[in-house]
Each structure stands twice: as C-alpha cells, then as structure tokens.
Amino acid sequence: MAEISADNAPKQRVKAARRALPEAWFAWLLVAPAVIFIAVIVAWPLAETVRLSFLEADLGGEEWVGLANYTDLAESRRFHDTVLRTFYWMFLSVGLKLILGLIGATLLNAAIPGRALFRVLVMPPWVIPIAIGCFGWLWLYNGHFGLISGMLQRFGIIDGPFEFLAYKSSAFYSAIVTDVWIGTPMVTLFFLAAMQGVSRDLYEAAWVDGAGRWYRFRRITIPQIMPVIVSMALLSAIWTFNSFEIIWILTQGGPRGATTTLIVDTYKTAIGNYKFGEGAARAVIIVILLAIFSLIYLFFLNKVNRRYGAK
Amino acid sequence: MATLNLDHISKSFGPAQVLHDIDLAIRDKEFVVFVGPSGCGKSTLLRIIAGLEEATSGRIVIDGADVSTAHPVERGISMVFQSYALYPHLSVFENIAFPLHVQKMPKAEMKTRVQRAAEILQLTDKLHLKPGQLSGGQRQRVAIGRSIVREPKVFLFDEPLSNLDAALRGDMRVELSQLHRQLSATMVYVTHDQIEAMTMADRIVVLNNGRVEQFGTPMELYHHPATKFVAGFIGQPNMNLVPGVIADLDGSGAAVDLDGGGRLVLPVDTNGAAKGDRVEVGIRPEDLDLGTGLDLSVRVIERLGGVTLAYGTVGRDVRFCASLDGVAPAREGENLGLAVDPAACHLFDASGRVMRRKSAPAFSA
Numbered sequence: 001m002a003e004i005s006a007d008n009a010p011k012q013r014v015k016a017a018r019r020a021l022p023e024a025w026f027a028w029l030l031v032a033p034a035v036i037f038i039a040v041i042v043a044w045p046l047a048e049t050v051r052l053s054f055l056e057a058d059l060g061g062e063e064w065v066g067l068a069n070y071t072d073l074a075e076s077r078r079f080h081d082t083v084l085r086t087f088y089w090m091f092l093s094v095g096l097k098l099i100l101g102l103i104g105a106t107l108l109n110a111a112i113p114g115r116a117l118f119r120v121l122v123m124p125p126w127v128i129p130i131a132i133g134c135f136g137w138l139w140l141y142n143g144h145f146g147l148i149s150g151m152l153q154r155f156g157i158i159d160g161p162f163e164f165l166a167y168k169s170s171a172f173y174s175a176i177v178t179d180v181w182i183g184t185p186m187v188t189l190f191f192l193a194a195m196q197g198v199s200r201d202l203y204e205a206a207w208v209d210g211a212g213r214w215y216r217f218r219r220i221t222i223p224q225i226m227p228v229i230v231s232m233a234l235l236s237a238i239w240t241f242n243s244f245e246i247i248w249i250l251t252q253g254g255p256r257g258a259t260t261t262l263i264v265d266t267y268k269t270a271i272g273n274y275k276f277g278e279g280a281a282r283a284v285i286i287v288i289l290l291a292i293f294s295l296i297y298l299f300f301l302n303k304v305n306r307r308y309g310a311k
Numbered sequence: 312m313a314t315l316n317l318d319h320i321s322k323s324f325g326p327a328q329v330l331h332d333i334d335l336a337i338r339d340k341e342f343v344v345f346v347g348p349s350g351c352g353k354s355t356l357l358r359i360i361a362g363l364e365e366a367t368s369g370r371i372v373i374d375g376a377d378v379s380t381a382h383p384v385e386r387g388i389s390m391v392f393q394s395y396a397l398y399p400h401l402s403v404f405e406n407i408a409f410p411l412h413v414q415k416m417p418k419a420e421m422k423t424r425v426q427r428a429a430e431i432l433q434l435t436d437k438l439h440l441k442p443g444q445l446s447g448g449q450r451q452r453v454a455i456g457r458s459i460v461r462e463p464k465v466f467l468f469d470e471p472l473s474n475l476d477a478a479l480r481g482d483m484r485v486e487l488s489q490l491h492r493q494l495s496a497t498m499v500y501v502t503h504d505q506i507e508a509m510t511m512a513d514r515i516v517v518l519n520n521g522r523v524e525q526f527g528t529p530m531e532l533y534h535h536p537a538t539k540f541v542a543g544f545i546g547q548p549n550m551n552l553v554p555g556v557i558a559d560l561d562g563s564g565a566a567v568d569l570d571g572g573g574r575l576v577l578p579v580d581t582n583g584a585a586k587g588d589r590v591e592v593g594i595r596p597e598d599l600d601l602g603t604g605l606d607l608s609v610r611v612i613e614r615l616g617g618v619t620l621a622y623g624t625v626g627r628d629v630r631f632c633a634s635l636d637g638v639a640p641a642r643e644g645e646n647l648g649l650a651v652d653p654a655a656c657h658l659f660d661a662s663g664r665v666m667r668r669k670s671a672p673a674f675s676a
Contacts, residue, residue: 085312
C-alpha cells in the first residue's frame with residue numbers, strides 16, 4: 001500500500017499549480033474574443049465619450065474645459081425641455097404600445113376564425129425596415145397628397161390640406177403614432193406568447209367557478225403574464241427613449257424642436273454642429289439615465305418574479 | 312346532495328363521434344368512477360357534465376332539473392382538475408376562496424368556509440403559502456378545498472391523482488374515500504387506473520370507444536364482467552384469454568375444447584350458443600393453482616414476495632400468466648402444471664359478450 005509522505009506534499013502542490021495555470025490561461029483564451037469585442041465596441045467608445053465630454057472639441061481641435069459642458073446643460077432651459085419631452089415621448093409611446101399590445105394579444109389569443117391570418121397580419125410594421133415604414137407615414141402625413149389629410153377633408157372634418165408634421169403639437173403626436181405603429185407588433189407578439197403559456201385549466205377552473213371574461217382576464221391573465229408585461233414595459237421604455245430613426249426621418253427633430261428628444265439632440269449637437277464635447281456630455285447623460293432605468297428594470301423584475309413567478 | 316342522470320348523451324367533434332348514447336343514472340351520495348383506456352371518452356363525458364363541453368345530443372339532469380345548457384355554476388357542480396389548476400400567484404387561502412370571491416361572498420362567511428375546508432383537508436397551517444411552496448399532495452388538497460367551499464351538489468374529479476407518485480397516490484385514495492364519507496356527497500371521478508376505480512368506487516362505469524361497456528359495483532365487474540374488454544381491463548394481472556371451440560352443450564353449461572388441447576366443462580348460461588362456436592375462456596391468474604390441467608411454458612418469473620407471477624405461453628402460443636404462492640417452485644425455461652377451477656372461469660362468445668357464470672361469490676350477486 002502506498003503512503004504519501006510529508007516531503008511529497010509540496011511537490012504535489014507544484015504539480016497541481018502547473019496543471020491549474022494552463023487551465024486558467026485556457027479559460028481566458030475562451031473568453032478573450034468576447035472581452036476584446038466588448039472592449040473595442042463598448043468600453044473604448046464609452047471611455048472616449050466620457051473623455052470627450054470634458055473637452056471643447058470640434059473639427060479644429062480639443063481643449064480641456066472640465067465640467068463646463070455639464071454645467072451648461074444644467075443651466076440650459078432648452079435642454080431641460082428636451083429631457084422632459086423625451087420622458088413624455090417615452091411614457092406616452094410605451095403606454096400606448098402596452099395597452100394596444102395587450103388588446104391585440106387578447107384578440108389574437110381568442111378562438112376566432114382566421115386567427116392565424118390575423119397573427120401574420122400583425123407582423124408587417126415590425127418586419128419591414130423602419131425607414132420604409134417611416135417614409136410610408138411621411139406620405140400619409142403629407143397635407144396635399146397624404147391619405148389622412150385627404151380622408152379628413154372628404155369627411156368634412158378639416159377645411160383644407162393639413163400638414164401633420166408642420167405644426168409643433170401635431171408633429172409630436174404624429175411621430176408618437178408612427179413609433180407606436182412600429183413598436184406595438186413586437187409587444188403584441190410577446191404578450192401573445194405569454195398568454196399562450198397560461199394553462200387552459202386555470203381558465204376552465206375559473207369558468208366552472210363562475211368567473212366571467214373580465215374577471216378571468218383581471219385575476220388570471222394579467223397576473224400570469226405580469227413578468228412579461230414588466231419586462232416589455234422597461235425594455236420598450238429603453239428602446240423608445242433611444243428611438244432615433246423614426247423622428248429623424250419624419251421631422252429631424254422639428255418643427256422648432258417639437259420632436260427633439262435627447263438622442264436627436266445629441267446627434268444634432270455632435271454630428272450636425274460638430275460640437276463633439278457638448279454632444280458627448282449629452283450622450284453621457286443618456287447613459288446615466290438608461291443605467292437608472294436598467295436598475296429600476298432589475299428591481300421591478302425581481303419583485304414581480306417573486307410575486308407572480310412562483311409556479 | 313343530488314342525483315345525476317345522463318340521458319342518451321352523444322358527442323361528436325366534427326366527423327368523429329367520441330361518445331355514443333351514454334345513459335347512466337347516478338344515485339344520491341354515490342361515488343361513481345369512469346374508467347377506461349386513453350381516448351375512451353371518459354374525460355369528455357366529465358367535461359360535458361361540468362358544462363365545459365356541450366353534448367351533441369342528450370340531456371344532463373341534476374336533481375331532476377335539466378341543466379344541459381346551464382352554466383357550470385347553475386348546475387351546482389365543482390371540478391378538480393388533473394393539473395390541480397391552482398393560481399400560482401394566489402395564496403392557498405385565496406385559491407380556496409376563489410369561487411367565493413367570484414360570488415362576492417361577504418368576507419366573514421368566506422373566511423369561515425375556507426377555514427372549515429382547510430380543517431377537513433389539514434391545510435390550516437398552509438393557508439398563507441403559495442402553491443409553489445406545497446408538495447403535490449398538498450396542492451391536490453388545495454384543489455379539493457376549492458371544490459368543497461362551493462358546497463356543490465356534485466363533485467367532479469378529472470384524474471386528480473395522476474400527477475402524484477405511487478405512494479402518495481395510495482394515501483390520497485384513502486383520503487378521498489374518507490372525504491366522500493365525511494361530505495356524503497355525490498362524486499364522479501375519472502381515472503384510467505383500475506386500482507383507483509376498484510378501491511374508491513361505489514359503482515364503476517367502464518368506457519371503451521365512447522360506449523359504456525358495463526356499469527356496476529367493483530365486485531360485479533370483477534366476478535361478472537359483461538364483456539371481454541371489461542374482463543381484460545379489471546383485475547391485475549390481466550385475465551388470460553384462451554381460444555377454443557364449444558364441443559358440447561347442455562343445461563348445466565358448455566364443454567370447450569381449448570385450441571392447444573384439453574377440455575374444460577364450464578358451468579355457464581349458454582343461451583344462444585351452438586356447438587362448434589368459436590369462444591374464448593377467461594381465466595384470472597389468481598384463480599390458478601399448481602396441479603394438472605394446463606401446461607405453462609414459463610418464460611419470466613416475477614417474485615413479489617407474497618405472490619409469484621409466472622409469465623409464459625400455453626397451448627398454441629397463447630400468452631398466459633399465473634399468480635401463484637410466493638414460494639411456488641416455478642423456474643424460467645421450465646414447464647409448470649396448472650390446475651384450473653372451471654367454476655372460476657369466464658366464457659366469451661365470438662363477439663366478446665360473456666356467457667354468465669352460474670356460480671360466483673355470493674356478495675357479487
């Protein structure tokens with residue numbers, strides 16, 4: 001029978017270390033592509049953006065200005081309006097997407113003839129490229145040859161051509177409509193998938209107990225899909241907050257800033273006016289706001305999963 | 312409580328007819344079990360009683376009132392589902408109180424009823440928990456509690472023990488039987504498990520391909536199966552069926568020549584049978600003893616302690632099983648002599664209908 005002497009122990013530790021070292025290196029090798037990828041496309045640009053935000057930077061060069069870009073923004077009434085407008089844009093658009101998504105999913109989940117066809121018909125706004133969808137809406141909103149203005153005139157609701165994107169209030173809500181049109185299908189499909197995951201037995205048990213349609217929806221469907229509702233609400237909020245293409249194609253942030261959200265403002269400042277430092281400061285503020293959103297998202301998701309997720 | 316009458320119920324899904332003219336009268340406070348293989352229509356029949364499916368034709372009558380088109384609540388039934396159908400986001404209390412909440416019952420009365428149900432089902436200390444925190448048996452009890460608080464006329468159970476492990480299923484069978492006695496309720500119970508049917512039922516409905524094969528007490532079904540199907544379905548291990556031909560008939564019974572050789576004279580009612588008719592002799596494995604009569608070519612032996620099951624073939628390669636004493640000297644690969652008591656045998660005609668036995672245990676009459 002072999003015995004391990006005390007003298008052998010250090011040698012074994014060395015051997016173990018020799019074995020462990022290549023393993024650690026192998027592990028690093030495996031994650032290296034991802035680490036390099038993240039470093040190049042996320043970490044470095046983020047660090048560069050933060051650095052730029054402390055500079056007065058344009059095509060002519062760079063100059064250290066410290067927190068000046070941030071203090072300027074803190075004192076800018078226009079920037080405050082943009083932040084408020086961005087939140088208003090986000091809450092209104094996300095609220096509508098969730099409500100319409102919930103109604104749409106409920107209808108698509110109902111046992112109606114041709115349900116499969118309706119499910120397919122929901123997809124186009126989401127499937128077709130955003131630019132093409134936006135150009136379609138651009139034409140619809142046109143006062144002279146747009147369908148909406150034409151229909152309203154035909155039914156006598158307006159007297160003459162109405163340019164939806166030419167006025168401050170109508171441009172903002174028109175952009176909201178387009179954003180909701182593009183964003184609702186995905187919300188609908190997620191809600192539909194969640195609804196289909198709810199056991200049919202739960203509804204039948206409730207039906208046998210005398211629960212009506214609305215009661216079942218309120219007491220079974222909503223709580224059962226609540227984790228998905230919360231996930232979609234917060235993800236949709238982040239996406240809507242950052243929604244750029246729709247506004248840019250429809251109004252480029254106009255008229256007179258009526259549709260300028262933080263992301264559009266950042267683009268206009270940094271790329272349109274070549275004020276890279278000021279643009280970077282705005283971008284950093286967006287990152288901070290979205291980080292707060294992400295924390296809220298995780299906090300609510302955990303809470304909701306604890307409340308509703310236990311199966 | 313209440314009587315339940317199924318009056319010529321038929322049900323079709325498109326061109327497929329799944330229930331054929333089901334006609335049953337279930338008595339007050341009776342525990343009736345629908346049993347049959349998968350796809351026989353037993354769950355569909357239960358769902359029709361519950362109001363979850365509509366019968367294509369026929370009537371459901373509860374306590375003399377035709378409830379065929381009534382809402383489940385108006386029928387006075389409650390149902391326990393195979394999956395328990397508990398609301399995962401609600402506590403045990405809220406789950407049990409759910410039907411009362413729907414009825415907008417005053418909170419004090421709701422609490423009293425839930426407490427009473429919880430006491431019956433030993434759930435008093437679990438009322439604050441969520442279903443996810445309970446064991447399978449406890450979840451099933453919560454589902455039953457939800458039924459109890461409704462104080463229905465008829466309780467319906469759709470394979471409620473199928474999701475439980477074997478040991479727990481045995482315990483729950485006893486609990487359900489006790490509950491039936493305690494509540495003195497009319498209960499209809501669906502299962503594919505013949506042991507559940509035999510142990511719990513006052514009467515059993517055996518369904519096959521949407522038709523009632525037989526409706527009777529467990530002992531009637533065991534000792535006087537009306538058809539070959541019932542004979543094969545009730546009893547564990549399954550009844551052996553040995554083909555043969557009627558060699559002789561007289562007032563006392565029929566002499567049957569078995570295909571593999573040998574003759575059995577069976578004391579059965581042979582009304583309508585004729586010499587030369589093809590028949591099958593049904594022999595329950597537990598009615599066999601070591602002796603002479605049949606030669607079993609043993610292929611597999613299962614020793615369960617108290618009994619030994621010997622599987623093999625007899626005659627012209629007919630599959631056969633004998634349930635013998637635990638220490639029976641049976642060995643795989645050898646032949647085993649078996650003694651058959653003709654009085655314990657069943658005889659089925661070519662259509663599978665039984666020729667009624669003249670002698671059978673007294674309690675089965």
